[in-house]
Amino acid sequence: MKKTAFSAVLLALLLAGCGGVYKPFELMDDRAQVKPGTLAVIAGDTSEPTPLIAQALTKQLKDRSTFRVLSQDEVARRLGKYPVLIKRTDPENEDRPVWYAKGEKAKIDALQEKIKADYLFIVWTGRLNKVVTQSSQGGSSVSYEVGVVGNVIEYPKTRTVGYSNFGRRRSQTCCLFGKSEGEDINELLKDAGTVMADEFISATKSERPGK
Numbered sequence: 203m204k205k206t207a208f209s210a211v212l213l214a215l216l217l218a219g220c221g222g223v224y225k226p227f228e229l230m231d232d233r234a235q236v237k238p239g240t241l242a243v244i245a246g247d248t249s250e251p252t253p254l255i256a257q258a259l260t261k262q263l264k265d266r267s268t269f270r271v272l273s274q275d276e277v278a279r280r281l282g283k284y285p286v287l288i289k290r291t292d293p294e295n296e297d298r299p300v301w302y303a304k305g306e307k308a309k310i311d312a313l314q315e316k317i318k319a320d321y322l323f324i325v326w327t328g329r330l331n332k333v334v335t336q337s338s339q340g341g342s343s344v345s346y347e348v349g350v351v352g353n354v355i356e357y358p359k360t361r362t363v364g365y366s367n368f369g370r371r372r373s374q375t376c377c378l379f380g381k382s383e384g385e386d387i388n389e390l391l392k393d394a395g396t397v398m399a400d401e402f403i404s405a406t407k408s409e410r411p412g413k
Contacts, residue, residue, distance in 0.1 A: 289302065
């Protein structure tokens with residue numbers, strides 16, 4: 203994989219709000235049936251945003267879906283070393299992207315052997331970007347951006363049944379008003395996890411009654 207090529211993909215994701223790709227979750231096949239079972243969200247890289255998005259996605263799916271979702275603490279306990287590093291690649295099919303490199307499939311299967319989940323939802327991010335925009339009046343505004351990609355793999359069939367491919371942006375709270383920059387960033391990452399959960403629950407028809 204060429205790192206520059208993947209960086210270009212992530213850059214495109216950050217422009218999602220301006221006509222780029224925006225798919226927080228989609229099934230590979232609209233006719234596919236994903237039956238509720240045990241699910242584990244996996245942070246597939248060690249960049250700072252990834253575990254935070256994985257945590258937010260886990261919480262939302264645990265609270266709102268009919269899947270039996272492992273906590274991030276339980277995932278870490280079963281794996282021993284976490285987050286994990288799963289190499290990404292440019293997808294052969296951009297309409298139905300598989301983000302993990304072909305040589306990583308054996309590693310992913312080994313993770314599943316330890317986790318014992320019916321589904322693995324692997325998440326990767328690019329680095330968090332801080333964007334300062336200058337106005338014609340001489341002022342400036344700040345926003346934060348992150349690109350997110352992911353795949354859901356079903357076991358024991360070991361088939362990739364879904365994907366994520368989108369970007370999120372959040373403007374900095376005006377003058378912060380007692381809030382820190384970190385709080386704005388945390389809200390951005392929680393929001394990314396929430397919209398992924400929204401689309402996953404909708405696509406899999408797994409909303410918990412009363413939620």
